[in-house]
Amino acid sequence: MANYIHVPESAPVVPKLDVTVDEHDYRIGALKLIKELRPHWKPSEVKMKCFTDGITNKLIGCCVGGVIQDMVLVRIYGNKTELFVDRENEVKSFQVLQAHRCAPRLYCTFNNGLCYEFLEGTALEPEHIRNPAIFRLIARQLAKYHAIHAHNGWVPQSNLWLKMGKFFSLVPSHFQDPEKNLRFNTEVPSTQCLRDELVWLQRNLSTLGSPIVLCHNDLLCKNIIYNEAEGHVKFIDYEYAGYNYQAFDIGNHFNEFAGVNEVDYSLYPGRSLQLQWLRAYLESYKEHKGLGREVSNTEVEVLFIQVNRFALASHFLWGLWALIQAQYSTIDFDFLGYAVLRFSQYFKMKPEVMALNFPE
Known part of the structure; x- marks a missing residue:
């Protein structure tokens, strides 16, 4: 299915970072991503919150000074989910929906997940x-x-x-x-x-x-x-x-x-x-x-x-x-x-x- 989602040429390029985040000990990997996405943030001040609602992946919210509007969400793919989830298709869908103002901003992908904008609500x-x-x-x-x-x-x-x-x-x-x-x-x-x-x-x-x-x-x-x-x-x-x-x-x-x-x-x-x-x-x-x-x-x-x-x-x-x-x-x-x-x-x-x- 991946080839059938047509991403508009105007859609921003999504960088792929060579980082792997350990789902059990995620802080080190998440900080490597934050260093690229929010270089002005001090690593020692980055607070992380693990959201527990998902049953496919692990989701981590990263922010500084409690400013949730600028929170970066780090989603770590669940074990073996690549068997039944087309990750290339997911990114293309994200880009298409973002172009139509239906989705948050997708900041980057990494080896076992992706980072995107926090939506208030x-x-x-x-x-x-x-x-x-x-x-x-x-x-x-x-x-x-x-x-x-x-x-x-x-x-x-x-x-x-x-x-x-x-x-x-x-x-x-x-x-x-x-x-x-x-x-x-x-x-x-x-x-x-x-x-x-x-x-x-x-x-x-x-x-x-x-x-x-x-x-x-x-x-x-x-x-x-x-x-x-x-x-x-x-x-x-x-x-x-x-x-x-x-x-x-x-x-x-x-x-x-x-x-x-x-x-x-x-x-x-x-x-x-x-x-x-x-x-x-x-x-x-x-x-x-x-x-x-x-x-x-x-x-x-x-x-x-x-x-x-x-x-x-x-x-x-x-x-x-x-x-x-x-x-x-x-x-x-x-x-x-x-x-x-x-x-x-x-x-x-x-x-x-x-x-x-x-x-x-």
């Missing part, structure tokens, strides 16, 4: 994204993303099925830890079952007619920064960004209403909230595409069905991802339990969303 929680004033901002910002042209005339294609196939091939066949292995064999669907579902998903979802757009693909609460004073939201973390089905990005976000650390799928948005969200989204999307702001009930209803069916693909993708993370990640998180939750919700939701009928 609040990283959201599940209760925030249910607030109509905030969810309309999120819907409109996502519509702005989806309207960005970053393909230089090429007809965009989704890499969802390729990515799922790659994730599937990386799923471990067993775990060394006996207790973990027992859970894996008794609680996770069999390899054959997962293979059959992957085939079923591609056959049933790729024919729904959802447009291929530039997607964030990982719009969980903590990746949404809300600036209340300025009345806007911005999205962060573009590791999984790329061309995909419009309905996947929205369905994936709706799944994230359930949270990550204490997952509760009763929080998945109901029909009424979804229809309000989708109408705000479509009005903004059509406006960005130069198609006016008029949105019919039929358009909203069609998107509603597409989104809820693609929410299945989101559960399946992150279920596979969690199994890979259970094998390789050094982050303290029950990835195996998370995989079980995602697959369970997939099978629970499947008959419900397949029973939805498109309007005549």
Whole structure:
């Protein structure tokens, strides 16, 4: 996918620094980066804070004198994440989104991570994204993303099925830890079952007619920064960004209403909230595409069905991802339990969303 994101020629060059930062003892490596990015800062005065929200990478905030507006964020890639994250694509997505004022500044990349600008605001929680004033901002910002042209005339294609196939091939066949292995064999669907579902998903979802757009693909609460004073939201973390089905990005976000650390799928948005969200989204999307702001009930209803069916693909993708993370990640998180939750919700939701009928 890396070659398909077209970075504008006007985009600033992103320097690559030959520095490796130890995720367990990060200060020395982080200071080498700060020396290049903020040469006027005294090393002894640099304070560092480790943010603990992420379950893919480690994030360190560096600042002097408590001035958070000038904070430099150092993100250290998680162990073996290069197996399933295209880092070149991530940087290109970052550059494209920055050019459209949708992303913070990317200062540099280094051997096992990248540094970028701190965005003022609040990283959201599940209760925030249910607030109509905030969810309309999120819907409109996502519509702005989806309207960005970053393909230089090429007809965009989704890499969802390729990515799922790659994730599937990386799923471990067993775990060394006996207790973990027992859970894996008794609680996770069999390899054959997962293979059959992957085939079923591609056959049933790729024919729904959802447009291929530039997607964030990982719009969980903590990746949404809300600036209340300025009345806007911005999205962060573009590791999984790329061309995909419009309905996947929205369905994936709706799944994230359930949270990550204490997952509760009763929080998945109901029909009424979804229809309000989708109408705000479509009005903004059509406006960005130069198609006016008029949105019919039929358009909203069609998107509603597409989104809820693609929410299945989101559960399946992150279920596979969690199994890979259970094998390789050094982050303290029950990835195996998370995989079980995602697959369970997939099978629970499947008959419900397949029973939805498109309007005549």
